[in-house]
Amino acid sequence: MEKDITIYDIAKDLGVSPTTVSRALNNHPAVKEKTKKKIFQAASDMGYQSNIFAANLRSKRTNNIGVIVPSLNSNFQASVLAGMEKVANEAGFNLVISQSLESSEKEIANTRSMFNSRIDGLLVSLASDAENLAHFEPFHKRGIPVIFYDRIANSDSSTGVTIDNIQAAQIATNHLIDQGCKKIVHVLGSTKVSVYADRLKGYKYAHIDRNIPFEQDQIIVLSDINEEAGENIVNQILKMDPLPDGIFVSNDACAASCMNHLKQRGIRIPEDMALVGFNNEVISRLVEPKITTINYPGFEMGEVAMKNLINHLDEPGNTTLHNTNKITLRSELLIRESSLKIKK
Amino acid sequence: MEKDITIYDIAKDLGVSPTTVSRALNNHPAVKEKTKKKIFQAASDMGYQSNIFAANLRSKRTNNIGVIVPSLNSNFQASVLAGMEKVANEAGFNLVISQSLESSEKEIANTRSMFNSRIDGLLVSLASDAENLAHFEPFHKRGIPVIFYDRIANSDSSTGVTIDNIQAAQIATNHLIDQGCKKIVHVLGSTKVSVYADRLKGYKYAHIDRNIPFEQDQIIVLSDINEEAGENIVNQILKMDPLPDGIFVSNDACAASCMNHLKQRGIRIPEDMALVGFNNEVISRLVEPKITTINYPGFEMGEVAMKNLINHLDEPGNTTLHNTNKITLRSELLIRESSLKIKK
Numbered sequence: 001m002e003k004d005i006t007i008y009d010i011a012k013d014l015g016v017s018p019t020t021v022s023r024a025l026n027n028h029p030a031v032k033e034k035t036k037k038k039i040f041q042a043a044s045d046m047g048y049q050s051n052i053f054a055a056n057l058r059s060k061r062t063n064n065i066g067v068i069v070p071s072l073n074s075n076f077q078a079s080v081l082a083g084m085e086k087v088a089n090e091a092g093f094n095l096v097i098s099q100s101l102e103s104s105e106k107e108i109a110n111t112r113s114m115f116n117s118r119i120d121g122l123l124v125s126l127a128s129d130a131e132n133l134a135h136f137e138p139f140h141k142r143g144i145p146v147i148f149y150d151r152i153a154n155s156d157s158s159t160g161v162t163i164d165n166i167q168a169a170q171i172a173t174n175h176l177i178d179q180g181c182k183k184i185v186h187v188l189g190s191t192k193v194s195v196y197a198d199r200l201k202g203y204k205y206a207h208i209d210r211n212i213p214f215e216q217d218q219i220i221v222l223s224d225i226n227e228e229a230g231e232n233i234v235n236q237i238l239k240m241d242p243l244p245d246g247i248f249v250s251n252d253a254c255a256a257s258c259m260n261h262l263k264q265r266g267i268r269i270p271e272d273m274a275l276v277g278f279n280n281e282v283i284s285r286l287v288e289p290k291i292t293t294i295n296y297p298g299f300e301m302g303e304v305a306m307k308n309l310i311n312h313l314d315e316p317g318n319t320t321l322h323n324t325n326k327i328t329l330r331s332e333l334l335i336r337e338s339s340l341k342i343k344k
Numbered sequence: 345m346e347k348d349i350t351i352y353d354i355a356k357d358l359g360v361s362p363t364t365v366s367r368a369l370n371n372h373p374a375v376k377e378k379t380k381k382k383i384f385q386a387a388s389d390m391g392y393q394s395n396i397f398a399a400n401l402r403s404k405r406t407n408n409i410g411v412i413v414p415s416l417n418s419n420f421q422a423s424v425l426a427g428m429e430k431v432a433n434e435a436g437f438n439l440v441i442s443q444s445l446e447s448s449e450k451e452i453a454n455t456r457s458m459f460n461s462r463i464d465g466l467l468v469s470l471a472s473d474a475e476n477l478a479h480f481e482p483f484h485k486r487g488i489p490v491i492f493y494d495r496i497a498n499s500d501s502s503t504g505v506t507i508d509n510i511q512a513a514q515i516a517t518n519h520l521i522d523q524g525c526k527k528i529v530h531v532l533g534s535t536k537v538s539v540y541a542d543r544l545k546g547y548k549y550a551h552i553d554r555n556i557p558f559e560q561d562q563i564i565v566l567s568d569i570n571e572e573a574g575e576n577i578v579n580q581i582l583k584m585d586p587l588p589d590g591i592f593v594s595n596d597a598c599a600a601s602c603m604n605h606l607k608q609r610g611i612r613i614p615e616d617m618a619l620v621g622f623n624n625e626v627i628s629r630l631v632e633p634k635i636t637t638i639n640y641p642g643f644e645m646g647e648v649a650m651k652n653l654i655n656h657l658d659e660p661g662n663t664t665l666h667n668t669n670k671i672t673l674r675s676e677l678l679i680r681e682s683s684l685k686i687k688k
Contacts, residue, residue: 047485049460063461064408064440072426073643075419082416085443089454094461096408096438099429110433116393117407117438141391227626256630263632282571283627286600288607299417 005048014042064096065309066114066122068107070151072099075253075281076298077125080149083302084123091310093120100127108135115139121309126151128193128223133158145312145321149305151193152326159324161305163331165195168294169202170209171333172248172276175292177210179274179341181246185218187233187258188250189225196221199250199278218244225250230257238265245273246339252277252284255291259338274339289337297329304329349392358386408440409653410458410466412451414495416443419597419625420642421469424493427646428467435654437464444471452479459483465653470495472534472567477502489656489665493649495537496670503668505649507675509539512638513546514553515677516592516620519636521554523618523685525590529562531577531602532594533569540565543594543622562588569594574601582609589617590683596621596628599635603682618683633681641673648673 007025011018016035024031024039031039065088069077085095096119100107107127114122115138122139124146133153139146140157152160176184184203191197200219207214220236222229233254237244249255255277259269269275269289277284277293284291304327312321351365358365360379368375368383375383386392409432413421429439440463444451451471458466459482466483468490477497483490484501496504520528528547535541544563551558564580566573577598581588593599599621603613613619613633621628621637628635648671656665 044482047482049462049482049486072429073422075422078417078419078422081441082443085416085441086445089442089450092457094440094442094457097425097429097441098433098438099426101430106433113436113438118393138388138391138393142393227630253626253630260630260632282597283630286571286597286604286627287630288604288632 005043005046007048010039010042010046010048013046014038061120062118063092064094064117064119065306066119067095067097068110068114068122068124069097069099070102070125070127072097076150076251076279076296079298080125080302080305083299083304084306085302087303087306087310093310102128104130111135115144119144120313121145122147123305123309124148126153126193128190130192145309147305147309147321149301151195154194156325159308159321159326161301161308161327161329162195163296163301163329165198166202166205168278168296168331168333169199169248170206171202172278172292172294173203173206174210175333175335175339176246176248176274176276177206177212179246179270179339181244181274181341182212183218183240183242183244184212184214184246184248185220185237185240185244186248186250187220187222187225187229187254189221190223191221196250203248225254227253227257229254230259230261233258234261234265237262238267243273245341246275247273248276250278252279252281252291252293255293255338256283256287259287259291270337270339270341274341276339280334284336292336292339293334295332295334297331301329349387349390351392354383354386354390354392357390358382405464406462407437408461408463409437409650410463411439411441412454412458412466412468413441413443414446414469414471416441420494420595420623420640423642424469424646424649427643427648428650429646431647431650431654437654446472448474455479459488463488464657465489466491467649467653468492470497470537472537474536489653491649491653491665493645495539498538500669503652503665503670505645505652505671505673506539507640507645507673509542510546510549512622512640512675512677513543513592514550515546516622516636516638517547517550518554519677519679519683520590520592520618520620521550521556523590523614523683525588525618525685526556527562527584527586527588528556528558528590528592529564529581529584529588530592530594531564531566531569531573531598533565534567535565540594547592569598571597571601573598574603574605577602578605578609581606582611587617589685590619591617592620594622596623596625596635596637599637599682600627600631603631603635614681614683614685618685620683624678628680636680636683637678639676639678641675645673 007018007021011021021039024036088095098110104127136146148158148160152162186203188196259275267273277291280293280295284293351362355362355365365383368380432439442454448471480490492502492504496506530547532540603619611617621635624637624639628637
């Protein structure tokens, strides 16, 4: 690797004083525009890197914000990241991203690596088997803000950005009940993940409020709730007696896959079974019939989480974040053909 | 923010010498396991950050690798990033990610910011309006490796990881010709993007090889080739006289959206029009009929690009990267119902 280019090299090259170069690069008014332009051009041509790195060491800021996601390979997380990056970029911060791959062990390792590389703040969507949050303690001790999003920590001392998953699932289930469903299956991921635990509550509350009994075997819990799970779920559903007449699946890709397998087995959607998904992924609008779903605003969630983090960094004395336990975004039920048993 | 914890603080707290603490943290064999454990625990409890930051300043390594993507909000880019992160994480590197949002101006700004924050290497998928590559010159000058992936630079001095898009599109078009299609429409994004320019070539070469004439108006170029474009494309297609009998769309989400709108307008797929997509996204398998597509290995592309970058960093004397112009991954045509006019 070549030697670092310094302001002295630029000064020598142009025959001006190092002070002039330094002033020009810092946009000092004492330097003429023409000289500034010449110096900027030379700095760029010679490959000068402003010494942000050393400056960071003094200011204790790296301008890097860490994000730990369960998996990058997810529509929902991709929209969240897009929202975060937009806000961070506009404010002059970079995103440093790692994935826990749903393993709390890897989450702990990633957390440690981010701590040691001195990120200014951390955004986390928890791994599905995260049982304890001790690995975030070092951040709290050093005053580095941590905000959870989507899969948030069930702890009073942390800040989380989420939607009201209980309410959303209750609305989805009520909608199926309104369509005349008497036996509704709920398909979800591990209840160690806050969002699934909450949706299951919503499903149950709707049944209790409307006085509809349900059995434990109507609740299908999977470790991976994705496209590939459809066949197994449908096998399980078709063994039920009597057959269910409604299905509420906790994400759209899995819902679409269930619908495909049900149709292959001769079940009509929504006539025989009404179907509701979750997330409003593109796929929910492109399958046939289109899937009724909950609009989960991923991009907006990313924006809100990042804005709150940066606001906190910009005003360290500000106690807003410490006093905020939960930020809840709006969500809504989008009614489409897959659940409309009662034609209007 | 609290004062930095030093090895002296840990030493004082435990009543051992600073040398012992330093040795323990560096896993020196002269320190007993029991003492090491005690020191590690104290370091963690007190919030000690190993001074990687200052060490980086000395070693000129940040262990950060920059990635510039056109948009984070894309299935394909999400799989690529997942592959990159896996390899980087295993090798002890972090990903620093930004999105150009298809603007070369933003790409230039992101590149500058990454250069100044001293990333060890850069992976780039070019913005659709990238016209020139001067913004990567400072990296070359400082010996910081840059690898392009998917949307690669058309330049001998750069290294790119891609599939053979010409060949893949030619295979896709040949398949439609084999199914008896006489008039095939090709829907693609801006030909400033290497992948679309190459696929268009493949479409044309297939026609020439098979002696099938085609008109310019069979080629529909869009600035955004996505789910929302389907309606407009279908309006354009249905105005053609005679109607086409084959459609080759350059990504699956857009292909699925076209199929939906065609079906709504009474066109049968594949009987009236055979359809082929690109990328093998989840959506291609969940719509009806399932979409014939090209399997584009995003995750593997991310792994290969990152592995090559890290190998280069680990052996700076190694000239493999400088001598490598292009790495081509395998792709394949996956034949499904959407294109099978001739039933077997």
